[in-house]
């Protein structure tokens with residue numbers, strides 16, 4: 001922080017921009033109470049200016065290029081900019097506004113240009129190359145060696161070796177891509193928030209659990225125009241139970257159709273044209289850089305290495321998943337046929353009848369579980385697990401600034417009291433938050449002057465909200481999601497890498513720590529700790545736990561099927577090697593027909609709301625979850641083999657070989673360091689009941 005202060009001193013004295021001062025807050029969390037929208041743009045501009053000056057100093061250095069004066073200096077540049085970036089983009093996802101979206105549209109092209117100015121700076125690249133060419137004679141340690149390799153590769157992949165004319169083209173493509181990605185996400189948020197299913201007749205609520213009806217009533221009461229009625233939305237905690245329980249087939253069809261047609265309504269928020277351009281620009285960029293496809297360009301940097309390897313894994317899983325999905329469809333159709341007025345199974349019936357079959361087969365009602373999954377109890381269960389495995393503790397911090405009043409802040413310490421970092425948790429949906437659940441950081445962990453700078457981590461979810469007379473009671477999926485995001489948080493909290501340039505983890509490896517956590521969710525030993533009835537404090541009954549276990553592979557045809565279908569759709573878009581304008585819906589249709597997806601199952605995300613792949617985070621990367629699942633299923637076996645699911649030694653090996661290492665080593669090498677061998681797909685297929 002001293003460097004920041006020093007630079008801030010050069011600014012005008014009356015400048016009160018909170019980004020130009022050191023934050024006098026607990027754990028130096030961002031001073032959310034002081035930051036105003038008007039502060040961002042000047043802070044972004046100043047951040048870029050400072051980094052440009054730092055880079056100019058590297059170039060102008062009269063000494064020969066060395067690791068320290070070039071690679072390290074570059075790695076340490078841009079601190080203010082990164083600070084602003086982290087705060088702005090984290091908040092823009094969790095608590096956005098029209099003004100913030102406007103700033104994002106302004107700043108996005110500036111940032112793209114700034115990154116290109118660095119990547120395409122010939123003098124800077126000359127210096128980097130000079131260091132790289134002597135890489136074996138510099139006496140670097142493993143992390144430094146890796147930083148040098150990654151820095152050099154970053155320049156090459158960023159276009160440093162292209163001709164000036166091609167570099168101009170690349171700049172154009174990057175700019176267009178960043179704007180298109182941003183617009184896609186903004187359209188999706190607007191369209192998701194716009195839809196309302198208003199019910200004013202109580203008879204239309206039949207089948208819905210009382211808690212869901214109450215929540216819908218409270219949502220409706222927030223708005224004068226719907227007061228006294230019931231309001232359902234496209235946010236998951238509202239949508240999913242409606243599809244699962246509502247007896248009203250016509251309304252199920254209405255909300256389902258609205259959901260799967262988001263940003264496909266030929267209005268201002270339509271994303272089809274955006275996808276069309278985006279896919280073409282991405283391909284143009286890949287070709288310019290010497291790759292045949294965009295996936296080829298992206299996957300080179302991932303654990304999977306090539307599109308062939310990804311298709312290979314997905315196809316292995318797709319075949320048994322489709323067989324199982326078709327069995328599930330016939331079972332549902334049979335149940336429909338046994339009813340009073342049979343009809344053909346449609347997408348909006350799937351969840352409803354699946355729930356009925358689950359009740360019939362396993363005598364298990366999803367709603368029976370919820371009272372045992374009070375949000376606070378689940379959170380305590382996660383804290384308990386983290387403590388058993390790693391000895392760490394979490395203590396609530398009050399009085400610190402927060403990104404939103406709903407968030408809470410927690411301090412994480414080692415067993416011996418050493419501070420590891422702090423964690424915000426923000427659980428429930430609101431219009432200013434994008435959909436889904438994610439983990440990010442307001443300040444990543446780093447090293448400065450021989451000291452570790454502890455991270456400020458955040459988990460943001462869209463879980464079921466409390467109602468006037470019930471606390472937040474989670475569905476089992478939400479419980480799994482909570483464990484998942486917490487696994488990401490642990491990864492960040494434990495990361496202990498000395499250089500920023502090698503802290504980044506490949507997308508298809510980053511889901512290992514998160515998904516590993518999911519393995520503990522329904523372990524009876526842990527359920528006995530946290531799954532307590534919110535009213536009676538009674539531990540979840542053993543017969544209910546047994547039913548959960550027995551039904552664990554139930555419905556996997558659908559779940560695996562919709563997921564793999566979306567992963568293949570993402571890959572199909574990004575393995576195109578030649579393309580003119582195209583019809584997005586026709587492309588999607590053809591892609592799904594090719595694999596024989598049945599009409600009642602849409603891919604988990606259809607193109608127009610496939611945020612993961614279209615906004616950039618998981619481009620040619622939605623497969624990552626199942627790629628990492630091969631790893632996490634195999635990794636969990638290490639705990640089973642140790643004879644104790646809380647085995648500290650295994651946990652510490654996992655922490656030391658993987659969680660602490662960031663991207664400082666090849667992913668598979670880290671995995672083998674932990675496990676002693678590469679994983680096989682068997683434990684995954686068994687867990688999903690597909691083998």
Ligand SMILES: [Zn+2]
Nearest residue numbers: 484488511514
């Ligand atoms: Zn994840």
